[in-house]
Amino acid sequence: MLQLSTNLTQEEIKDLVAIVYDDAVNLRRLFHENPELGFEEYHTLSVIKKYLTDLGIEVKTGIAKTGLVGILHGKEKGPVIALRADMDALPIQENTGTSFASKKSGVMHACGHDMHMAMLLGAANALSQVREKISGTIKFIFQPAEEMLAGGKRMVEEDVLKNPDVDYIYGFHVWPELPIGQFGFKSGALMASMDSFEVSLKGKASHGAAPHQGIDAIVGSAQVITGLQSIISRETDPLDSVVITIGELKSGNGFNIVPESAVFKGTVRTINKESRQRVSQDFKRIIEGMANALRLEAKINYKSGYPITNNTEEFVDHASRLAEKLFGQNAVVHLEKPSMASEDFSFYLEHVPGAFIFLGVQDQAGGSHKLHNERFLPDEKAMKYGIGLFIALATNPFGTRGQAPSPTLN
């Protein structure tokens, strides 16, 4: 049994946050000005590498192309705690008007990953100053390509969780639905799985005046698409949540021609493994059956994407207790419902326990724009809370896998 040996009080943690905060703000602005898309985060990587190296933290690169791992050994023995930030920006033209707006046309940090990195670097700075108060090893994971490219999956495949083997992992996402100063916690499914599909239906072209001589791919796809929604309305438990969205449909070349083919694309979201598996089968059954009935030939490409972000209860409790001790009862929000958005943090949670936590960034006017919006620009003050909780998590080890949580923040 590991002894918990933290010596940091709330005041000491808050003092540390105050010491590193300006640096974190500067880093956030630097990242924000220089956004890079998934697996192209070379400038970002060089900034992180230099910063951690200057702090005396061991750095490993060459993982998942543009990923990086920092390793900080504490004085005492203890678990290996991974703290993760994602690095990539989005293909969005920024429209915030801020002095540190993106210098790159059509690329923007519109999902807050600039703040995730700055908070983790702020925490790394603080922790490097109190190395003797750390029991165990802190692994700082900087992961590329969270947006759609599954950088987290590649990090896991390239053994980010090994050598030293990670006992558990934490990460934050800035969350505009919650005010600054609050954290959103939830055990179990926090975010949905995300699978995607492309379906092509092939019929036969004919003159628009002679539909009987063709096989209409537009009428067929309209019926198939409507039919798919019966998976939600008739085959899914009303108390479960599943989304099937078709976001793209293409067919036809002229108003008076029966089209030969139609292609539609979309996404499926679920919040439990059984539904995820079932829907993928129901989806194929309905399309194949209906296409057959309508004399269409169907080709289905169904791609498994991000898993459900499945938080481990004990680690959610551990983090929420630390947040409460550090920032008071009001800082802790227990979320009742998962988000149907998805996150590739889920890949880490398939291998080690841990928790993904939402960090409130809604400002006083209640007007923080939504994620992936061209005006999204969360207030940097929210980072104080994220850095503080990162420090608390790193200096209050849960113990090794399976042990009861016993946070001992003074």
Ligand SMILES: [Zn+2]
């Ligand atoms: Zn995003």
Ligand SMILES: [Zn+2]
């Ligand atoms: Zn994100």
